Amino acid sequence: MALSHVLLGLLEGRQRYGYELKQLYDERFGASQPVKFGQVYATLARLRRDGLVDIAAVESGDGPDRKVYVITPEGVADLERWIVEPQQPATFGRTALFSKVAVALLSGRPAAEVLDIQRAAHLVRMRELTERKRAGDAMDALVCDYELFHLEADLRWIELAGARVDHLRTELAHGGTR
Amino acid sequence: MHSLDGPTSVIAGEDLTKRFGATVALDGLSVAVGRGEVVALLGPSGSGKSTLLLCLAGVLQPDSGTVFYQDRPIKDLGDSALTRLRRREFGFVFQFGQLVPDLTAVENVALPLRLDGHSRRPAETKALELLGRLGVEDRARLRVGEMSGGQSQRVAIARALISEPTVIFADEPTGSLDSLNGELVMDLLLMAARERSAAVVLVTHEARIAAYADREVVIRDGCLTHYSTVT
Numbered sequence: 001m002a003l004s005h006v007l008l009g010l011l012e013g014r015q016r017y018g019y020e021l022k023q024l025y026d027e028r029f030g031a032s033q034p035v036k037f038g039q040v041y042a043t044l045a046r047l048r049r050d051g052l053v054d055i056a057a058v059e060s061g062d063g064p065d066r067k068v069y070v071i072t073p074e075g076v077a078d079l080e081r082w083i084v085e086p087q088q089p090a091t092f093g094r095t096a097l098f099s100k101v102a103v104a105l106l107s108g109r110p111a112a113e114v115l116d117i118q119r120a121a122h123l124v125r126m127r128e129l130t131e132r133k134r135a136g137d138a139m140d141a142l143v144c145d146y147e148l149f150h151l152e153a154d155l156r157w158i159e160l161a162g163a164r165v166d167h168l169r170t171e172l173a174h175g176g177t178r
Numbered sequence: 179m180h181s182l183d184g185p186t187s188v189i190a191g192e193d194l195t196k197r198f199g200a201t202v203a204l205d206g207l208s209v210a211v212g213r214g215e216v217v218a219l220l221g222p223s224g225s226g227k228s229t230l231l232l233c234l235a236g237v238l239q240p241d242s243g244t245v246f247y248q249d250r251p252i253k254d255l256g257d258s259a260l261t262r263l264r265r266r267e268f269g270f271v272f273q274f275g276q277l278v279p280d281l282t283a284v285e286n287v288a289l290p291l292r293l294d295g296h297s298r299r300p301a302e303t304k305a306l307e308l309l310g311r312l313g314v315e316d317r318a319r320l321r322v323g324e325m326s327g328g329q330s331q332r333v334a335i336a337r338a339l340i341s342e343p344t345v346i347f348a349d350e351p352t353g354s355l356d357s358l359n360g361e362l363v364m365d366l367l368l369m370a371a372r373e374r375s376a377a378v379v380l381v382t383h384e385a386r387i388a389a390y391a392d393r394e395v396v397i398r399d400g401c402l403t404h405y406s407t408v409t
Contacts, residue, residue, distance in 0.1 A: 123389060127389045
């Protein structure tokens with residue numbers, strides 16, 4: 001679960017309130033899925049139990065939480081370990097897009113049409129992301145680029161898959177084998 | 179095509195065909211680009227998108243069909259009027275810049291004005307100002323062979339803009355650049371075009387670059403296969 005390490009990352013360099021961590025997480029990391037307050041506090045409690053964060057101050061006042069959290073040296077070491085450990089590549093291949101394109105191509109539908117239909121839809125989203133990136137800050141650019149490159153990869157794969165299937169079909173039609 | 183209800187087209191092609199020997203590059207293709215509009219021509223290699231760009235720009239003559247500049251067929255123009263149109267109203271950016279290697283950046287940028295009879299000093303003053311806007315003023319006195327790809331593409335954009343064109347034709351302008359430099363070049367090109375309400379006809383095979391355009395036109399085997407609506 002990346003939440004604990006994201007919180008450690010947000011605490012590295014400066015101490016923060018719990019609610020501030022929740023806001024920053026949602027702004028920068030939780031675009032489609034905001035994190036619940038309860039999840040943030042439960043994670044902070046666990047990090048504190050493990051000695052990775054500490055409470056620097058408790059401010060008196062209204063509101064549910066006025067605790068100021070700070071990362072400990074153990075927390076920094078744990079964060080560094082997490083960062084240098086390579087992330088397991090995500091497994092692809094079972095997305096709805098994969099299934100749809102594979103069925104369309106293997107059933108003999110024209111590859112070019114399959115590509116055109118998906119590209120039109122992808123480009124609507126890619127234009128939105130490009131606009132947001134141009135108007136936004138560095139974090140927006142990171143978020144948008146991540147999605148843009150994955151969308152572009154979808155389209156490049158459809159293009160290649162279409163060409164491959166067309167090629168195979170031509171070979172079969174000419175009695176060739178592979 | 180040249181009497182659209184929407185934005186008046188600044189450049190349009192109607193039923194364009196073009197063959198190179200037995201190869202059909204354009205097969206009755208029609209397209210219209212509005213004033214200040216950015217349109218991406220997308221398609222695989224050999225689809226005819228560069229041929230379309232060159233026909234719209236009056237560089238290539240289509241075998242049949244008509245290219246309109248602001249509703250006027252460009253084939254009605256004589257050679258010298260067509261040359262003037264290209265020099266004054268059109269700007270060009272290509273994949274490899276196509277700058278003159280023995281000239282400095284400022285001389286390259288000033289070249290379209292110099293060819294159009296402007297004297298050197300005001301042409302170079304304007305060229306320097308544009309190079310400054312594109313962040314390469316400090317490269318102005320270098321020959322283009324001494325610059326990085328990203329820098330020379332900025333010089334090429336400055337050259338495309340110096341005549342204050344109404345249409346910029348860009349053929350794979352980021353094709354020789356890494357992702358970040360490609361993006362910076364696209365940002366600069368579009369910012370400059372929008373400031374001047376210049377239309378951009380952008381040939382690319384990359385969806386990420388096409389996403390900078392207001393809409394895309396997809397070409398395959400010389401035909402238009404998809405025409406996105408303005409969003």
